[in-house]
Amino acid sequence: EDKVVQSPLSLVVHxxxxxxxxxxxxxxxxxxxxxxxxxxxxxxxxxxxxxxGIEKKSGRLSSILDKKELSSILNIxxxxxxxxxxxxxxxxxxxxxxxxxxxFGQGTILTVHx
Amino acid sequence: xxxxxxxxxxxxxxxxxxxRLRCSPMxxxxxxxxxxxxxxxGLKFMVYLQKENIIDESGMPKExxxxxxxxxxxxxxxxxxxxxxxxxxxxxxxxxxxxxxQYFGAGTRLSxx
Numbered sequence: 001e002d003k004v005v006q007s008p009l010s011l012v013v014h015x016x017x018x019x020x021x022x023x024x025x026x027x028x029x030x031x032x033x034x035x036x037x038x039x040x041x042x043x044x045x046x047x048x049x050x051x052x053g054i055e056k057k058s059g060r061l062s063s064i065l066d067k068k069e070l071s072s073i074l075n076i077x078x079x080x081x082x083x084x085x086x087x088x089x090x091x092x093x094x095x096x097x098x099x100x101x102x103x104f105g106q107g108t109i110l111t112v113h114x
Numbered sequence: 115x116x117x118x119x120x121x122x123x124x125x126x127x128x129x130x131x132x133x134r135l136r137c138s139p140m141x142x143x144x145x146x147x148x149x150x151x152x153x154x155x156g157l158k159f160m161v162y163l164q165k166e167n168i169i170d171e172s173g174m175p176k177e178x179x180x181x182x183x184x185x186x187x188x189x190x191x192x193x194x195x196x197x198x199x200x201x202x203x204x205x206x207x208x209x210x211x212x213x214x215x216q217y218f219g220a221g222t223r224l225s226x227x
Contacts, residue, residue, distance in 0.1 A: 042218040092213055100162040100212040
């Protein structure tokens with residue numbers, strides 16, 4: 001069974017700090033890894049990673065995949081209170097009929113204080 | 115360009131009643147997925163549908179739960195004879211193709227009294 005583990009489970013920082021969120025996975029036939037941000041409503045898409053070592057960047061957020069270590073990190077620089085949310089990591093299995101479903105980690109709750 | 119639309123946003127049912135949750139995918143998307151988020155837990159896959167077909171229902175409880183995605187109209191997740199343990203947030207997502215980026219709706223929060 002596919003498995004995703006995120007760490008830390010929660011993190012409290014002050015505005016301006018830089019944070020690194022971790023995601024490790026076990027999947028029989030890896031296709032891709034996705035990061036989402038969940039506030040009170042819908043999880044919103046951040047990044048999709050398929051190739052190892054290629055950093056994806058969007059503003060203050062960036063992410064990279066390490067297929068050798070079966071892991072990914074999400075970095076947020078110069079954090080703002082609006083970054084407070086649950087950050088979700090998920091993997092897609094390329095095999096069989098499972099290639100559509102996302103297997104999620106438990107999420108990292110990030111709280112940014114002013 | 116509307117995103118994934120789910121309704122109702124909140125649904126209250128008494129034990130034994132039926133719950134029907136609706137999901138309209140993003141325009142042009144024909145792949146729909148349902149996930150359940152229990153309190154203090156992560157999102158768990160339930161079912162993956164393509165127009166008129168169930169592709170993967172490995173995460174769906176064997177009894178009382180069913181899903182459909184008809185040729186016309188929204189996808190429906192149906193829970194018969196609800197129990198308190200069904201109380202959760204149910205999220206729908208859609209994608210352009212299987213294995214592609216999934217975009218989520220705002221969810222339906224089901225409360226069973």
